[in-house]
Amino acid sequence: MSALNGGQAAPLLEVRGLTKIFGALKACDHVDLTVGKGEIHSLLGENGAGKSTLVKMLFGSLEPNAGEIRWQGQPVRIASPSAARKLGIGMVFQHFSLFDALTAAENIALSLDDNTPISTIAAKAQALSHAYGLPLDPYSLVGDLSVGERQRIEIIRCLLQTPRLIILDEPTSVLTPQEADKLFETLDRLRAEGKSILYISHRLEEVKRMCDAATVLRHGKVVGHCDPRKETASSLARMMVGNEVQAVVRQPVAGMDKAAALLEIRNLSRSPATPFSIPLRGISLNVRAGEVIGIAGVAGNGQGEFFEAVSGEAMQADAGTIRIRGKDAGRLSITGRRLQGAAFVPEERLGHGAAPRMKLSENLLLSRYATDHKAFVAAGGMVKTSAVDAAAQRIIEVMDVRKSARDPEAAALSGGNLQKFIIGRELDRRPSVMVVNQPTWGVDAGAAAKIRQSLIELARSGSAVLVISQDLDELFEISDAIAVMHNGELSKPLPIAEATFEKIGLLMGGAEPGHAAVGMETA
Amino acid sequence: MRVELVKRPQQSALFSALSPFIALVLTLIFGAILFSLLGKNPFDALYFYFIDPLREMWSLEALTVKAAPLILIAVGLSICYLSNNWNIGAEGQFVIGGIFGSILPVMVPEFQGPLLLPLMLIMGMIGGALYAAIPALLKTRFNTNEILTSLMLVYIAQLFLDWLVRGWWRDPKGNNFPRSITFSDDAVLPKLLPNGDSANLGIVFALVAAVLAWILVTRTLKGFEIRVLGGSPRAGRFAGFSSSKMVFFAFMVSGALAGLAGISEVSGAIGYLQPTISPGYGFTAIIVAFLGRLNPLGIIASGLILGLTYLGGEAAQISLGLSDKVVRVFQGMLLFFVLGCDTLIHYRVRFVGFAAPKPVETPALKAAEGA
């Protein structure tokens, strides 16, 4: 083979004109990509740019409509993940493809195409996990593991197939900064062993730090190839987003500590509701009028459970545990808390914050039928359709929601546009307390900036805003103070002036459970 | 051949309206094939099934008698299914409604007057609602699957009725026939037309219930609650709606309507209690509900169509010697096609032929591995 190619070895992977069409949407449009041997190649692009679609085609999960994939110079057709694995392509998924009810070893066995006994697989996995410094108990049930541990299983599973190309889809989005550093060490080792890595991210700093080359995608098209080490974060961002996204403006306000606390949480505890959920332990927090408090933390540390408890989807035994605008709300339902002036935006947009198969106007009614009862509901429980519709159009206008029909189903909107609508639905009420879980998860940069700015403005107009997010950049951008949730406990909030990535990262990893190292006790 | 589904960005309004009709046409085609296989002229058979019963006044009246219970029950079921509560025990609620409604005419035959019938109807509704509350209670309190419990309760209700009419409530002057005493005139549901044949007020109840349910589901906040909790339960909880209250609401409304259908059948069409009071209305109504696309107004039409199959079955049995079992095959087939066609509302369906190549390994790949 090498004789055929002459002295010049062909690159490991070459992609030419790869195209994938979903209905009317060109998710990938004539994408070109070249990954060399022993190279960490970054695939950059914001949410919805087509990165995931591209790698799914490379891994055989999706079938391209057009284009060519060359592997070591030879055209190949990758019809299934199993074919991809045979070639030597391994993948670590962003939304892990793991099975909660099975053990780590069984999970690994499922992606090996041969019939090796589970015990052999377990032994191999353990050996490999030690070699790469990724400790792992092969007989533990995946459902009981933390997000970081799950990612380790994904990586070990991938490495066991001795791949030549490893695809990592947003691997650090679920890790603490310190865990991410360890991952980078592993990647460095793999590169040294001559393996190639296709690294998908939208975090520019780590791409600059780690990657040898980058391909930037925007709206399904390649907008450029570059050497990220020679670019600045802002030049990379410009390539990704197209035009400069307006930076979020946050002016610190003086005298905030004297303002009244509109949301008070006192010693909130909650036992786990399902076998795999996290108990909450003694959480206390005040959010004052005018401020944005951020809650950082790795996914799966109790943020979802905390949100349900604060929103009233799960009520408390003691009424004083949650106080809204100075009144006990612990025994109020979510409707009762809304009537007290609170508004909530959950993490999951489709199926929690919005009913996917209902129109936007109906989704407006979803969280507003009680607070705006007079405006939206007539005598006899009849819905005033025209009033609801007018309000929905008003929100669509204010939040610049882009859509294909006048009043489409929620599921027909892109993630960013739906999130703008859901946030707008609550802002429209001018709530005095706003609690948001993952405000910009999976949202494009333009929409994210709009959402963040509007949250800051709400706070500055005198409301208390609580934002739960996994995105540290976001929290540093909008928060006046950041607290960290780890394993169902919440640290004291750290004023933004004192907070650093390192301090927050340590708390996220649970390294300082007593949060003494941060030195907040004296503050 | 492989079938590929491509999700539509929006529900197709066209197929929402068309799918029941496509299903009907497919059922007719397959029905014709079935009749040919049975050695009958398919056109004759379809004629006796679907046209002949519509030609005479008496048989149109009979149609309303068959369709009324189907519509009443299916309207209730549509509220259950829209809210994602799988009540499949309407047959049992129908029976218990018939029994509860018969308490006064059977046990207190001396009680007469214009109040008797309304009381019977109300008691029938209460009986059906209470019986339907059992699976609702078990679901909300003990997390028990309502499909299985509501179905088991059908068998229990039927055995209870059997015991009543053979034991406690048997007419002592009835020559040992397993039946209750015949209802007095005041206990019989009035005829729809003064000089009419068989049609009774039942069809009026059915139409009123359908219209009210339609307003409830499409126009009111309660209806919105039903649809939200059925379509996305988590979003429903986020809205502050209680899913356990909805379980009770849906089950008890549908139980009450099934109970009303039960006592209307006993009082209007039969006139006394006997071991069997339903030719499977509670199950056929499931088909009616789906053919009507869970829309109470659609259910009026689908109830009439399914009612027609009962009459047509009788007509075809008399005229062509076709087995009465064919009716149920027909009804079952119809439901299959309805469900299948509903897919068209949410998905575009593509048939991918055998021709699509599916090489797992290409020669080039082998060569590359050899490198």
Place this chain on the structure above:
Amino acid sequence: MGIAESILLTIATAATPLLIAALGELVVERSGVLNLGVEGMMVMGAACGFVAAALTGSPWIGVFGGIVAGAVFSLLFAFLTLSIATNQVATGLSLTLLGLGLSGMIGENFVGSAGERLPSLYIPVLSDIPLIGKLIFGQDPIFYMSIALTVGVIWFLFRTRTGLTLRSIGDNHGSAHALGIPVIRYRYLAVIFGGACAGLAGAHLSLVYTPQWVENMTAGRGWIALALVVFASWRPLRVLAGAYLFGAVTIGQLHAQALGLGIPSQLLSALPYLATVIVLVLISRNRRLTMMNTPASLGRAFVPDR
């Protein structure tokens, strides 16, 4: 033959169809599919099994006919729910409704005609052991099949890679698809297996339990089999225990009716159904336990991107 021995024998006969149908459904549900059509497939197996045996004079061909009928009938459900993603609950219901109608039509000319009974196997010497001899070595062939099936399902689900793959699909079909496991193909095979089991269970009813054809002769046994799967928390051995428990209830009430204890026969006939409700309540009260054991993708439609 003593009375205890004959009671135990009949308990096994009553339990066998429940066991077979429930084991089939267990495999289906472990793959993440809820097929509520067990009653319909079972009654089709009973009708076709009986008719095949009556036409050929061979009860063995009847057994085969029942299996094939159940399997073919389940294909209808598989196509609708798997290929065109219809609602599994509604489709299962319609399978039952259609099965009850179709079986009535198929068996119509055979109502009341004497059927072929599948003879019991008597293993020489061993079947003469007192008390347990006939119980273990003198049963009908389908009884032995049911025991072999239990062992086979346990081995398949928990000892083979294919079984592991099937369980993984039931746990998370999205992950399975991402790994390249052919979700739909596995589910088709599981549903057909479930159909074949239900068909065999039906054939047992019309060829062994009561060798004749009566319309709706399954009388809710398909539904009880469904309840057994929940009761057993999706474990094959517990299905075995549950099936024999229900067999005992059924036979117990029959004997009580024969004795004429003054209890209304209808109340006794209702006992198996009442027992089903009670047992379901007892098992599902423990939400945590149910949640741990229920296959996580049970009943959810799966449409792969491609």
